[in-house]
Amino acid sequence: MRYSIFALARGALTKHRHWHPAWRDAAPNGPYDVIIVGGGGHGLATAYYLAKIHGVKKVAVLERGWIGGGNAGRNTTIIRSNYGLDGNTQFYEWSMKLWEGLEQDLNYNAMVSQRGVLNLYHGDAQRDAYARRGNAMRLHGVDAELVDRDAVRSMAPFLNFDAARFPIQGGLLQRRGGTARHDAVVWGYARAASNLGVDIVQNCEVTGFVRSPEGRMIGVETTRGKIMGGKIGMAVAGHSSQVAEMAGLRLPIESHVLQAFVTEALKPLLPGVITFGAGHFYVSQSDKGGLVFGGDIDGYNSYAQRGNLPVVEDVCEGGMALMPMIGRVRMLRSWGGIMDMSMDGSPIIDRSPIDGLYLNAGWCYGGFKATPASGWCFAHLLARDEPHPVAASFRLDRFATGRVIDEKGQGAQPNLH
Amino acid sequence: MRIPCPYCGERDGAEFTYCGDASPVRPAADAGEAAFVDYVYMRSNPAGEISEHWYHGQGCRNWLIVKRNTRTHVISAAMLAKGSAP
Numbered sequence: 001m002r003y004s005i006f007a008l009a010r011g012a013l014t015k016h017r018h019w020h021p022a023w024r025d026a027a028p029n030g031p032y033d034v035i036i037v038g039g040g041g042h043g044l045a046t047a048y049y050l051a052k053i054h055g056v057k058k059v060a061v062l063e064r065g066w067i068g069g070g071n072a073g074r075n076t077t078i079i080r081s082n083y084g085l086d087g088n089t090q091f092y093e094w095s096m097k098l099w100e101g102l103e104q105d106l107n108y109n110a111m112v113s114q115r116g117v118l119n120l121y122h123g124d125a126q127r128d129a130y131a132r133r134g135n136a137m138r139l140h141g142v143d144a145e146l147v148d149r150d151a152v153r154s155m156a157p158f159l160n161f162d163a164a165r166f167p168i169q170g171g172l173l174q175r176r177g178g179t180a181r182h183d184a185v186v187w188g189y190a191r192a193a194s195n196l197g198v199d200i201v202q203n204c205e206v207t208g209f210v211r212s213p214e215g216r217m218i219g220v221e222t223t224r225g226k227i228m229g230g231k232i233g234m235a236v237a238g239h240s241s242q243v244a245e246m247a248g249l250r251l252p253i254e255s256h257v258l259q260a261f262v263t264e265a266l267k268p269l270l271p272g273v274i275t276f277g278a279g280h281f282y283v284s285q286s287d288k289g290g291l292v293f294g295g296d297i298d299g300y301n302s303y304a305q306r307g308n309l310p311v312v313e314d315v316c317e318g319g320m321a322l323m324p325m326i327g328r329v330r331m332l333r334s335w336g337g338i339m340d341m342s343m344d345g346s347p348i349i350d351r352s353p354i355d356g357l358y359l360n361a362g363w364c365y366g367g368f369k370a371t372p373a374s375g376w377c378f379a380h381l382l383a384r385d386e387p388h389p390v391a392a393s394f395r396l397d398r399f400a401t402g403r404v405i406d407e408k409g410q411g412a413q414p415n416l417h
Numbered sequence: 418m419r420i421p422c423p424y425c426g427e428r429d430g431a432e433f434t435y436c437g438d439a440s441p442v443r444p445a446a447d448a449g450e451a452a453f454v455d456y457v458y459m460r461s462n463p464a465g466e467i468s469e470h471w472y473h474g475q476g477c478r479n480w481l482i483v484k485r486n487t488r489t490h491v492i493s494a495a496m497l498a499k500g501s502a503p
Contacts, residue, residue: 245461250461254438299435300435400451400458
């Protein structure tokens, strides 16, 4: 069924009895041309573009829980392409372009809302760094504006402009940035992929790999039996090391927990996404009205999917320093998601050293905004066996060759990226 | 999280600085490039017990090796890094 205002009106005449599930909950039915391990946004987007762009007929997405139940449902829904380093800039801008056409492409309301992303600066050195980043973005055709204190004040008069320690001097604004509805992104990709014949298999945990005598990956062992496939793509960020270990691989990745928070609902308050430049705090307002915010990862390896209180305190202090009125709002919920923190803070989309096994991993903080381009580029790699030009830098061997993409300049310390 | 420092006793985790997995050991200077790439970048990243380095910067300023479960944060042992094997 194609969703439209006319379908809605027709449905109204029949008391809306025309609705049915948006995607098929399939049972494993191998062999497949491509098996995607991981039914999050990236896995589903990969399956969709494999079927749509590359015409791959038999594709399966295997999810150990339910689709979108991992990090796709645990992020802060921000989309942006304000990256400064070669490789990242082009990739995230391609993602932003896909976001801009996503709803029409999927025929699904993903609530993409380009309300702007504003990164505040609080000193001369930070202004210069943002000017440099903005210039790098503009040279790649990405929109970026360096705005002064008065312009920030007109957008968000409630910020703490005259804080003695970190007065707001201005910001780097990407007007095309904003937010999207994270669950709808998952559901939209699932529906569109399912319509193209992709099998979405839930409650199907991969427990091992099946290899041919020559060592090639030819299938996976799962809790729902053995499933054979020509190529196997991993998109299990947060648990990439675990799945890779089953294949005998070690990755340049550590797993860390990142917390996020939401307050009670308020009337429209924030114009878009605002980030604090003197601490780690970013905030936006959901369509339901809650302030959605986050900060640093907890800082030590964790698979716990819940965080500790010192970071809760640190994030809330950042919020108070940036916009003191946030202290009047009650925080409703907090939750944690497990990130693949890579050694340079940038992702990996590449072949693995094992024939037939492909990696999509190491998304750090950037996973949600990357969803469309990650799927697009991973599908390209799986279908053609060569990297997509905008993701060609995200190689697994870049750590050995010295071509790391370290946006923050922290070195091989995953807990600091 | 509270870390049982062998010198100071059980202390708040905020007094400590994290320095990651303690199991990689620096290879000999002539071990070759592959060994160093493995040492600097590759990690086992276990879901379960891990040995890791913590620095008690706001306490005794000792480097510790702490054995902690990454799923539950339960700490089973903590010892001074000096003279201990990870």
